[in-house]
Amino acid sequence: MAPVVRKLLGPQNRNLxxxxxxGPFAIGLTLFTYVPLCWSVYLSFFDAHNTVSPTDFVGLDNYTAMLGDDAFTDSLVTFGLFTAFIVPATFVLSLSLALMVNRLRWAQAFFRSVFFLPVACSYVVAALIWKMSLFSGVRFGLVNTVLGWFGVDQIAWLSTTDPPWYWLVIVTVRLWLQTGFYMVLFLAGLQRIPPLLYEAAAVDGARPGWQTFRYVTFPQLRATSVAVVLLLVINAFQAFDEFYNLLSDARGYPPYARPPLVYLYYTALGQEQNLGLGSAGAVILALIIALVTVAQARFFRLGRKED
Amino acid sequence: MSISRRRLLGAGTGAALTGALTAACGSNTGRDDGGSGPRIEQWYHQYGESGTEQAVRRYAGAYKQADVSIQWRPGNYDQQTAAALLTDSGPDVFEVNGPSLDQIQAEQVVDLTDLLSGVKDDFNPAALAPKIHDGRIWAVPQVVDTQLLYYRKSLLDDAGVEPPKSLDELVDAARKLTTGKVKGLFLGNDGGPGVLEATPLYAAGLSPVTEEGKVGFDDPAAARTLGKLRRLHQDKSLLLGAPSDWSDPSALLQGLTAMQWSGLWALPRIAKELGDDFGVLPFPKDGAGAPAVPVGAYGAAVSARSKHQREAKAYVKWLWVDRTDYQEDFALSYGFHIPARLSLAKKAATLRKGPAAEVVGFTTDHGFAQPLLWTTAARTAYRDALSRIVKDGANPESELRAVVRKTESELRRVRKKH
Known part of the structure; x- marks a missing residue:
């Protein structure tokens, strides 16, 4: 073998x-993630209606249009609020479940599996079940049937904006789908806490229950909690599947509970095919997610050495 | 040299990779073979009626000047074609619920004006109008579809309600028809904005964009009319959250609602299940307006990226202009559509009696087509506003002012491209 080739291959062909x-991952990542990403940034500076090779440079016009678009800013605000609610709700619920399952003396594996099972269900399927059978707006929908026993009128869960019942549907389906996963993360965290600490706490006079949880369990779960919060926030911003399947119809999407991604999907890929404007929105959204993630990392002092 | 395990694994990975890449770039499947000449690919959206797919394959097979292969595409057809038109692997000939102004201005479709020379006047004018931009024709209408109000005669009789002739009467009728079990009116699960869109504006004597290219609803009458739709919501007379949406007549057939807005395509099924116990109405007039029904047509268009534009145009002319026998078969033998050709619509026996004849009358007297200049962005803004007016009780005047602004800016944008 020529020395150049040998050198390229490295010792024991390690480079090869x-x-x-x-290679396959790098190629896939470049081809399907980085190239489209850069292309999208490129498109965002052009008037790109129905084309991916635009010629009409418009500078920052798409960005000003997107930031001046009430529908887009409304969707950002809505999703700020949605995140502010769904993150703590899932956190508390999954932590409580984990604490309860962890204390079980019998059938622990059974309950662990039962609570984890919904994670295996697809968002689309769950959304359709919630829409068609549980929260169907007609009198024979499951929830309406139960309410009917108490003489309550049928409620159109997904079409009523005052009060906004659709949030009940969206929030319950998401909690059902994701709580089990975070419960398992917390369970793993709980099982790694050394029993020694509880014994020491008991000797020092800590009462079992709230006091032990507050001063032993919760601080010991810090690493898990940070990971869970980060994952939850990113998940909330990626909201698309269940919203799209619950609320969209053949004619489009209603102007309420519209996640930024759904709005951009209709702008760029729907009939509108305004790829420039959609890309600008995507860049704005990506920047916001990046900022939030960095802020969180700072707040939780992620990656720093423990004292 | 003996082959080591490692070397074998390496070669295997390489082969697998090559295989995967070739598979990913593989050619289309589902082509029909037969015929001769250049290969033309034609796309249709999936029609619900059985037999349509076999019929279009039969027509394509009968064409001898080119080898036409049919793609029958289920799912989000509009989005699929929009994406495919950006690439070289899209269709040559495709049916389109448009084309949209942006598609025409982006030069994604080919000028088909000369195909209709001599027979242009035989096409339903309302269906042809939105296919024309700058005096040139961009698609050949295939069939005409419309939407209308169906009602159960017996339920109206029981409640002592006359078929509504005005929007106010419709609102009152819906309220009176609403009982514990049955709702008065079904306008789609979103409560109306999606399917009605501009219909109430036309019923009020207005339009989204005028023929001169100006905003057509900058008028107090628009706010008044849309405000009345809010009452339907407040009275709780609308059916919401039904298992199937407005395009399916099930809600009416299952007795969930006394009146339903749906398509002409639903008529055969309604007639079969309800017999004489149903009637048809256009969207009733409001104020100084007139009744209105929307008229739309899927059209056959030729992609500008096609490598066989000349052959594709010749095929479109053959199928959708010359072969009137196939056009008649396509419109009337499977689903229930009005032929796009006036001469064929007049001949059709099924369209000359009963409710079907009434509906054909609605389309000639009260039919309107969405103007081409009303772009998707403007329509989305309008639909959002309508939803907020109807559901949240938002102020119609201020909501519409914002839509007028959006529509004006869209009109400026598309005019700039001339």
Missing amino acids: WFWVFV
Whole structure:
């Protein structure tokens, strides 16, 4: 073998094997993530109606249009609020479930599996079940049937904006789908807390229950809690599946509970095909998510050495 | 040299990769073989009626000048074509619920004006109008579809309600028809904004965009009319959250509602299940306006990216202009549509009696087509505003002012491209 080739291959062909194993992922990542990402940033500076190779440079017009678009800013605000609610709600619920399952003396594996099972269900399928059977607006929908026993009129859960019942549907389906997953994360965290600490706490006079939880369990779960919060926030901003399947119809999406991603989907990929404006919105959204993530990392002092 | 396990694994990975890449770039499947000449790909959206797919394959097979392959595409057809038109692997000929002004201005479709020379006047003018931009024709209408109000005669009789002739009467009728079990009116699960869209504006004697290219609803009458739709909501006379949406007559057939807005396509099924116990109405007039029904037509268009534009145009002319026998078969033998050709619509026996004849009358007397200049962005803004007016009780005047502004800016944008 020529020395150049030998050098390229590295000792024991290590360079070759590096690329054999890393190459496919690197190629896929570049081709399907980084190229479209850069292309999207490029498109965002053009008037790109119905084209991906635009010629009409418009500078920052798409950005000013998007930031001046009430529908887009409303969707951002809505999703700020949605995140502010769904993150603590899932956190508390999954932590409580984990604490309860962790204390079980019998059938722990059974309950762990039962609560984890919904995670295996697809968002689309769950959304359709919630829409068609549980929260169907007609009198024979499950919830309406139960309410009917108490003489309550049928409620159109997804179409009523005053009071906004649709949030009940959206929030319950999301909690049902994701609580089990975070419960398992918390369970793993709980099982790693050394029993020694509880014994020491008991000796020092800590009462079991709230006091032990407040001063032993919760601080010991810090690493898990930070990971859970980060994942939950990112998940909330990625909201698309259940919203789209619950609320959209053949004619579009109603102007309420419209996640930014759904709005951008209709702008760029729906009939409108305004790829420039949609890309500008996507860049804005990406920047917001990046900012929030960095802020969180700072707040939780992620990656710093423990004292 | 003996082959080590490692070397074998490496070669295997390489082969697998090559295989995966070739598969990913593989050619289309589902082509029909047969015929001769250049290969033309034609796309249809999935029609619900059985037999339509076999019929269009039969027509394509009968064409001898080119080898036409049909793609029958379920799912979000508009989005699929929009995406495919950006690439070289899209269709040559495709049916489109448009084309939209942006598609025409982006030069994604080919000028088909000369195909209709001599027979232009035989096409339903309301269906042809939105296919024309700058005096040129961009698609050949295939069939005409419309939407209308269906009602159960027996339920109206029981409640002592006359078929509504005005929007006020419709609101009152819906309220009177609403009982514990049955709602008065079904306008789609979103409560109306999606399917009605501009229909109430036309019923009030207005339009989204005038023929001169100006905003057509900058008028107090628009706010008044849309405000009346709010009353339907407040009275709780609208059916919401039904298992199937407005395009399916099930809600009416299952007795969930006394009146339903749906498409002409639902008529055969309603007639079969309800017999004589139903009637048809246009959207009733309001104030100084006149009744209105929307008229739309899927059209056959030729992609500007097609490598066989000349052959594709010749095929469109053959199928949708010359072969009137196929056009008649397509419109009337499977689903229930009005032929786009006036001469065929006049001949059709099924359209000359009963409710079907009434509906054909609605389309000639009260039919309107969405103006091409009303772009998707403007329509989305209008639909959002309508939803807020109807559901949240938002102020119609201020909501509409914002839509007028949006529509004006869209009109400026599309005019700039001339």
